Amino acid sequence: MENFRSNCPLASSLDIIGDRWTLLIIRDMLVLNKTTFKDFENSEEKIAASILAARLKWLLEQGIVTKHKLPDNKKTNIYLLTNKGLSFAPVIFELLVWSETNLRETHPNMEDYGVNSFLQNKSARIQGIIDSYQTFANSFKI
Amino acid sequence: MENFRSNCPLASSLDIIGDRWTLLIIRDMLVLNKTTFKDFENSEEKIAASILAARLKWLLEQGIVTKHKLPDNKKTNIYLLTNKGLSFAPVIFELLVWSETNLRETHPNMEDYGVNSFLQNKSARIQGIIDSYQTFANSFKI
DNA sequence: ACTAATTACTTTCGATTTAGAAGTAATAAA
């Protein structure tokens, strides 16, 4: 079971995802539709297999992801975001906004997802990403 | 200087604040109007002095906070958020929303800031917090 | 059917980071 440092909801969220890797795994799932251990291992940031295994276990325990098999494949595990995991979408979005407005100078080669260009329909855009992920995820659950 | 893992803006933001403590220091400043080393040390989560010193140094280097003296006091250092630091407000807000919607069951004693109750005027509320912090911070800069 | 490749990890181990405790130097308060 988890050991929360305090009763502060911010501290508690950081007790769950406050490290350098966890939100990147969720990004891989939500934005890049990655599903397998191998997919996550191949991410741009080159997470070590031992750390990835530990994080996936943690995310399973926390109910942020679920683990599935395809009917015709006994080897590959499919990881999918739950609603609890999907609701990190606004957090990820705001972190993108922060980087794109504040980090460009120190990090000129950083990619531009253009999140600053649609700050008005923000919540609709985020909901769109969530909806399309749910469609994607449901295709595995048949 | 900073060493970004990748060109992904999400990964880059986590390279700056992706740990268990940094956003809590920013919370202390933004929400609780804390300003001094001692203030941060006394926070509910009991950060170790060595870690606090390292994080404040890092936040200074990153231009997220500035360090000031009051004219009549040579001992106390006043830390204030820059605009770069203030723009973490939406991230903090969304982490609060996430906790309050997803963590109540596993963490019954968690405080309720009621952020879910004003999801419509979200950006106005966040701007209000930023504005009132700026007023607060400016009072130190005279 | 046999062999090679792939997937999903686990194990090992040195390096780095964390976190608690204690210490210090300068300043401020009593």
Place this chain on the structure above:
DNA sequence: TTTATTACTTCTAAATCGAAAGTAATTAGT
């Protein structure tokens, strides 16, 4: 002038990270 406070630093054990290699089961290729 003594005591307390502030803002740290230093030390150290413990925990975690991360790179590399290893393993077992499964799947793909010939």
